[in-house]
Amino acid sequence: MADKAVTEPGADRPARKLSDGALRARAEKAARVRDQLMVSAARVVGDHGYRDASVQRITADAGLAQGTFYLYFASRQALFDELLPHFGLQMLEQVRLRSEDVHGFLEREEMGMKAVVEYLHENPWFWRLLNEAEVEAPVAWQRHHEEVTRRYVSFLKRARAAGDLTGYSVAELATLAQLLVAARDYIYRTHLTTHGRGKKVPPAVLKTYRKFIENGLAPRDPEPPAG
Known part of the structure; x- marks a missing residue:
């Protein structure tokens, strides 16, 4: 196996040679350290907020x-x-994995919400990371919401092509995605504010959300009188 030269800054000639395996090991270690810094930063932001998430704390x-x-x-x-x-x-990605074997728009939408609830339960720092970002990290906030909306619209387009959501035109799907994201976010916000970080949204709340997306807000015809 050929060796690759690694030149140290300021040197006129290669200081030493690293094998391909050593270079891979170095790259893997660097990736692990970077990931650890990201995880630690998320935890520190969750505990102290962006403004007090100092490099020292991270x-x-x-x-x-x-x-x-x-x-x-x-x-x-x-x-x-x-x-x-x-x-x-x-x-x-957790939402995608939890929903990939589920069929039907309503079932996938319900499973998607459950998957987000699970992620928030497992990573209670995420909510503060998200909600303070609009002010403290607006570039990140914009990128995140664009990606969430893009994926949601793609999901709704697939559902419409499969015969669901026929009451909505393709042009309306972006607005529908925003409405559903807003409904989810407010449920998460209200529950986590009331019951504290790391608590799961009660099953009754998830059931009501399923009922809402299934029936909408339009009044239903009254049941015919018995007999």
Whole structure:
């Protein structure tokens, strides 16, 4: 196996050679350290908020020296601009995996909400990470919401093509996605504010959400009188 030369800054010639295996090991270690900094930053933001999520607190949580932080991120804000999109994609991937074997629009929508509830229960810091980002990390907030809306619209388009949502035109699906996202967010916000971080949304609330998306808000015809 050919060796690759690694030149240290300021040197006129390669200081040493690393094998392909050693380079892969170094890259894997760097990826692990970077991921640990992201996880620690999310926890610290969850506990203290963005403004008090200092580099010192983040690296202390990660068990790293403060100088290590700047090997991976140019600044604290550079990290914040990546944080929400990173964990937002993680949450969306959990939704996808939980829903991939479920068929039918209503069933997938219900399972999607359950998957988000599970993610919030497992990662209670996410809610503060999301809600403070609009002010403290607007670039991240914008990227996250664009991705959530894009995926939701794609889901609704597939449902419509399969024969569901026939009462809505394709042009209306983006607005419908925003309405459903807003309904979910308010349920999460109200429950977590009332009952505290890490608590699950009660099954009765999920049942009501399913009833809402199934029947909508339009009044139903009264039941015919018995007899």
